[in-house]
Amino acid sequence: MYIRPIEPRDYSEVLTIQNSFWTPETSPVFNKIWIKKDITDRLGKRSNMLVTIKEHRIAGVLSYYPYYSFEQGQHVATFGVIVHPDFAKQGIAKQLIQHFITLAPTLDYKKISMHVTGGNIPAIKLYEILNFPNTPN
DSSP, rough: EEEEOHHHGHHHHHHHHHHHHHOOTOTTTOOOOHHHHHHTTOSSOOEEEEEEEETTTTEEEEEEEOOOSSGTTTTTEEEEEEOOOTTTTTTTHHHHHHHOOOOOGGGTTTTTTOOOOOOOOOHHHHHHHHTTTOOOO
């Protein structure tokens, strides 16, 4: 298993994952249909997608980008992560997030923030294990 930035050859498999496994409990935009442009729009100097490759398949995807669009907020990153159900409960999401936490300072991010739906209990537990503060908005 290894983690790397997304490549064009990954787009089809990533789109299948993005469009197949989000639910109302795991995403506020679960009914959004992703297209190739949604991937390419997330690729930039300080934004990208990471994929975990396991058994010659994409097991998980982490998308990261600046949390705020204005210049004074560019030091804050946010991310979203999804794991293919065939690879659930294998530490894929945890490894992707830890990889991103290590990568973030090299991209001049000083803080990482994210939102999670209240029904996404596995994600909430994982974020607690990774010491993300639980601050309801």
